[in-house]
Amino acid sequence: MTTERRLRLPGIAFGGDYNPEQWPEEVWAEDMALMREAGVTMVSVGIFSWALLEPSEGVHDFARTDRILDLLHGNGIAADLATPTAAPPAWFFKAHPDALPVDRDGRTLSYGSRQTFCPSSPAYRTAALRIAGALAERYADHPAVAMWHVHNEYGCHNAECFCDTSAAAFRRWLKTKYGNDLNALNHAWGTSFWSQWYYDWEEIIPPRATGADPNPTHRLDWRRFCSDELLSLYTTERDVLRRAAPDLPVTTNFMVMHNFDALDYWRWAPELDIVSNDHYLRSTDPQSETDIALCGDLVRSLAGGRPWLLMEHSTGAVNWQPVNRAKGPGEMRRNALAHVAHGADGIAYFQWRAAKAGAEQWHSAMLPHAGTDSRIWQEVVRLGADLRALAEVRGSTSPARVAVVWDWNARWALEMPCQPSGELRFQDLVRDWYTPLWKAGVAVDFVRPDAPDLDRYQLVLVPSLYLVDEGGAAGLAAFVEGGGTLAVGFHSGAVDENCHVRLGGYPGAFREILGVHGDEPFPLLPGESVGLAGQVPQDATADLWTEHIRLTGAEAVAAYADGPLAGVPAITRHAYGSGTAWYVATHPAPTTLAAVLGRVREEAGVRPEREVPAGVEVVRRRGTGADYLFLIDHTGRGAEIPADGVELLTGKPVVGSVTLPAGGVAVVREPVAGPGGE
Ligand code: GLA
Numbered sequence: 141m142t143t144e145r146r147l148r149l150p151g152i153a154f155g156g157d158y159n160p161e162q163w164p165e166e167v168w169a170e171d172m173a174l175m176r177e178a179g180v181t182m183v184s185v186g187i188f189s190w191a192l193l194e195p196s197e198g199v200h201d202f203a204r205t206d207r208i209l210d211l212l213h214g215n216g217i218a219a220d221l222a223t224p225t226a227a228p229p230a231w232f233f234k235a236h237p238d239a240l241p242v243d244r245d246g247r248t249l250s251y252g253s254r255q256t257f258c259p260s261s262p263a264y265r266t267a268a269l270r271i272a273g274a275l276a277e278r279y280a281d282h283p284a285v286a287m288w289h290v291h292n293e294y295g296c297h298n299a300e301c302f303c304d305t306s307a308a309a310f311r312r313w314l315k316t317k318y319g320n321d322l323n324a325l326n327h328a329w330g331t332s333f334w335s336q337w338y339y340d341w342e343e344i345i346p347p348r349a350t351g352a353d354p355n356p357t358h359r360l361d362w363r364r365f366c367s368d369e370l371l372s373l374y375t376t377e378r379d380v381l382r383r384a385a386p387d388l389p390v391t392t393n394f395m396v397m398h399n400f401d402a403l404d405y406w407r408w409a410p411e412l413d414i415v416s417n418d419h420y421l422r423s424t425d426p427q428s429e430t431d432i433a434l435c436g437d438l439v440r441s442l443a444g445g446r447p448w449l450l451m452e453h454s455t456g457a458v459n460w461q462p463v464n465r466a467k468g469p470g471e472m473r474r475n476a477l478a479h480v481a482h483g484a485d486g487i488a489y490f491q492w493r494a495a496k497a498g499a500e501q502w503h504s505a506m507l508p509h510a511g512t513d514s515r516i517w518q519e520v521v522r523l524g525a526d527l528r529a530l531a532e533v534r535g536s537t538s539p540a541r542v543a544v545v546w547d548w549n550a551r552w553a554l555e556m557p558c559q560p561s562g563e564l565r566f567q568d569l570v571r572d573w574y575t576p577l578w579k580a581g582v583a584v585d586f587v588r589p590d591a592p593d594l595d596r597y598q599l600v601l602v603p604s605l606y607l608v609d610e611g612g613a614a615g616l617a618a619f620v621e622g623g624g625t626l627a628v629g630f631h632s633g634a635v636d637e638n639c640h641v642r643l644g645g646y647p648g649a650f651r652e653i654l655g656v657h658g659d660e661p662f663p664l665l666p667g668e669s670v671g672l673a674g675q676v677p678q679d680a681t682a683d684l685w686t687e688h689i690r691l692t693g694a695e696a697v698a699a700y701a702d703g704p705l706a707g708v709p710a711i712t713r714h715a716y717g718s719g720t721a722w723y724v725a726t727h728p729a730p731t732t733l734a735a736v737l738g739r740v741r742e743e744a745g746v747r748p749e750r751e752v753p754a755g756v757e758v759v760r761r762r763g764t765g766a767d768y769l770f771l772i773d774h775t776g777r778g779a780e781i782p783a784d785g786v787e788l789l790t791g792k793p794v795v796g797s798v799t800l801p802a803g804g805v806a807v808v809r810e811p812v813a814g815p816g817g818e
Contacts, residue, residue, distance in 0.1 A: 436482025621717030
C-alpha cells in the first residue's frame with residue numbers, strides 16, 4: 141500500500157466535467173477530436189450518472205462507461221472517475237422515501253433534482269457504497285483511470301437534514317463528543333438559560349425552526365456535526381475505492397468560494413490524497429480577481445502547501461445567479477492562470493460540452509452551443525497551449541512569510557443570530573485584510589488558529605476570530621512572545637469553543653497580548669461612519685464596528701476623531717515578549733486599513749514579491765531549480781516589470797524587464813530568489 145498517492149500526469153492537467161451520457165454516441169468522436177485539439181489531458185466522468193449505471197437496485201449497466209473509458213484511453217486522455225452518489229435515482233427514493241431530507245421547517249424535499257438525500261440515511265449509505273464498490277471493482281485497473289472523484293461538492297445543496305434519522309445521528313455524535321455525559325453537554329450549551337436543560341438524550345433534536353432565537357452552542361455543535369457527518373460519507377466511499385485500487389489518488393471537489401461555509405475543510409483536507417476545489421465568480425463582485433487569489437491561497441494552505449487541482453470553474457457565465465455575467469475577452473485566461481499562480485496544478489471546467497437540455501442548459505462550457513465558431517472555444521484552445529507551456533511549473537510551491545488565520549468554527553459562531561451586529565461576515569472581514577496584501581504583492585498562507593508551526597512566519601494576521609479555544613489563543617500568544625508580529629481584528633477572542641463569553645473584558649483571549657481592555661462594543665449602523673485621527677492617513681474613516689477600550693500597556697496608533705467614542709483608542713500597538721501585537725478595534729475604510737497593514741508589514745520586515753504598478757498581480761511559485769514569477773494585468777493597460785529569465789508563455793528571453801500585455805499574463809522563470817523574496 142502506498143502512502144503517497146499522486147496524480148501521475150505530466151504537466152498541468154487540463155479538462156473539465158465530461159458528460160457524454162447526455163449525448164448520442166456519434167458526438168463522442170467529435171468530443172475526442174476537439175479535446176485533442178484543445179490539449180485536454182484529463183476529464184471527470186460519471187459524476188451524476190447513477191440512474192444510468194444502476195437502472196434498478198443492485199443491477200448494473202457498465203457498458204456505456206466501458207466504452208467512454210476505452211475511448212478516452214485510446215485518445216490519451218485520463219479519467220478522473222467519479223462515484224455518482226450525489227444524485228441518487230428516482231427508484232431509490234420510491235423504495236426508500238425516508239432517505240429524503242427534511243428542511244428546518246419540517247418540509248420533506250422531493251427527488252427530481254440532485255443532492256437531495258439525508259446524509260444520515262442508512263439506506264442511502266448502503267446504496268452509495270454499493271455503487272461505489274461496483275465501480276471500484278470494475279475500473280480499479282482500467283488504464284484510463286488516473287484518479288477517483290468521490291461524490292460532488294459535498295454539502296452544496298444538502299448540508300443539513302433535520303429529519304428524525306439525522307436527529308438520532310446527531311445524538312450519537314454528541315454522546316461521543318461529551319463522553320456520554322449529559323451534564324457536560326448541558327454546561328457546554330448553557331442550558332440553564334430559557335429552560336433548555338436536558339434530562340434525557342432523546343430530548344435533544346436538531347435546531348429545527350422554533351419560535352425564538354436558537355441556542356448558539358446547540359447550533360454550533362449542529363454545524364460541526366453536519367460537517368463531520370458528510371465527511372464520514374466521503375471517508376467510507378474513499379475506503380471502498382482504496383481497497384480496490386490502493387495506488388490511485390482520491391479526491392472530492394471542495395467549494396472554497398464566497399458564501400459556501402457548510403464544511404470545516406481543515407478537518408476534511410487531510411483525508412484527501414489531492415485537494416481539489418471548485419471556484420465560481422459572483423457577477424456582483426466588482427473585484428473577483430481578489431476572490432480567486434484568496435480562495436487559491438486558502439486551498440493551497442488546506443493542501444499543506446502542496447499543489448492542488450482546480451476541478452471546476454467556468455469559461456463564461458454560470459446559470460445560477462440572478463443575472464449571469466459573461467466573461468470579457470481574456471478574462472477566462474487571467475482567471476485560470478491566476479489559479480495556477482496560487483498553486484493549482486490542474487485547470488478544469490464545468491463542463492466540456494454545453495448542455496442542450498436540463499437545468500444547466502444555460503451554463504457556459506469549454507465547447508459552447510455555437511461549437512468551435514465561438515470566442516470561448518478559441519480561448520479554450522489558447523489556454524490549452526498556455527498550460528502546456530507552463531508544464532515545468534507543476535509541483536512548485538509558494539513560499540509565504542505572512543499567515544492569515546482562518547477558522548470555520550469562528551465563522552459559524554460570528555454569523556450566528558443575536559450578535560452585537562448582524563452585519564459581520566467572516567469572509568468579507570478576512571478579504572478586507574487580505575486585499576491590501578494581495579495588492580501589494582505579498583504572499584500569504586492561511587493557517588488554523590492552533591497551527592503548530594507559526595514560527596515559520598514573520599507576521600500573523602487575525603482579521604476575525606470571534607471564537608478561539610485555549611490552544612489557539614496560547615499558540616498566537618507564544619508566536620508574539622517569540623518575536624513575531626501579530627495583528628488582531630475587532631471582536632476577536634470574545635468567546636471560547638463553546639461560544640461562552642470570556643469574562644473580564646474584551647477582546648477576551650487576546651487582552652493580555654494586545655495590552656488593551658474593552659468594556660463595551662459600539663457597533664455602527666449601516667451607512668454610519670466615524671473619523672480616525674493619529675498615525676493614519678488624513679481623513680481616515682471607519683464603519684461597521686467601534687468599541688470602548690482603554691490601554692493597559694499598548695500605545696494608541698489612532699483614536700476616534702468623532703462619534704460616540706471620540707478620543708478612545710481605535711488602533712493600538714503593544715510590545716509583548718520579544719514581539720509586537722496590534723489591535724484593530726474597528727473596521728477601517730480600505731485605504732486606511734491598507735496604510736495600517738502596510739506599516740505592520742514593514743515593521744515585521746515583510747516585503748512584496750516584486751514592486752509592481754497598482755493593478756498588477758504578482759505571485760511567485762518556487763520550483764526545485766527555479767522560481768516562477770506570475771504577473772497578471774488587471775488594469776487593462778499592461779506594464780513593464782523588472783525581471784530576468786525566460787517568459788514561458790511566449791518562450792522569449794527576458795533581460796532587465798518583461799512586457800506584460802494589456803489584460804495579459806506573463807510567467808517568468810527566474811533563478812531561485814533569496815530567503816527575503818527578492
Ligand atoms: C457546481 C457543480 C457542477 C455544476 C456547477 C455549475 O460546481 O459541481 O455540477 O452544477 O456547479 O456552476
